[in-house]
Amino acid sequence: MTETLKTTLAHWPKVSESVFVAHNEGDYRLVALLDELIDEVGNDESHPLASLMEVIGLLIEKYEDDRVPELEESRAVREEPPAE
Numbered sequence: 669m670t671e672t673l674k675t676t677l678a679h680w681p682k683v684s685e686s687v688f689v690a691h692n693e694g695d696y697r698l699v700a701l702l703d704e705l706i707d708e709v710g711n712d713e714s715h716p717l718a719s720l721m722e723v724i725g726l727l728i729e730k731y732e733d734d735r736v737p738e739l740e741e742s743r744a745v746r747e748e749p750p751a752e
Contacts, residue, residue: 687723690731698728 669677690696705721712718 687720687727689727696728696731698724698731702728 686701688695688698690698702721702724705717705724709715709717709721
């Protein structure tokens, strides 16, 4: 086992309380964590928590894409290139 994996294993039980894939509405509490991260990090891409903010945002987006169809349709419309 590499040192990186050993370190991850040592810290994962505590980290996994906040960083996880949402499977139900109760897990959707990730939104509160993202709000807190946005308040802390803002637009500072060099902030130590910036990558965590990005990961949590992606986990929320995945949950919404899987479980809230109208949001997925709305995202698809926004991503379409403008008509010429």
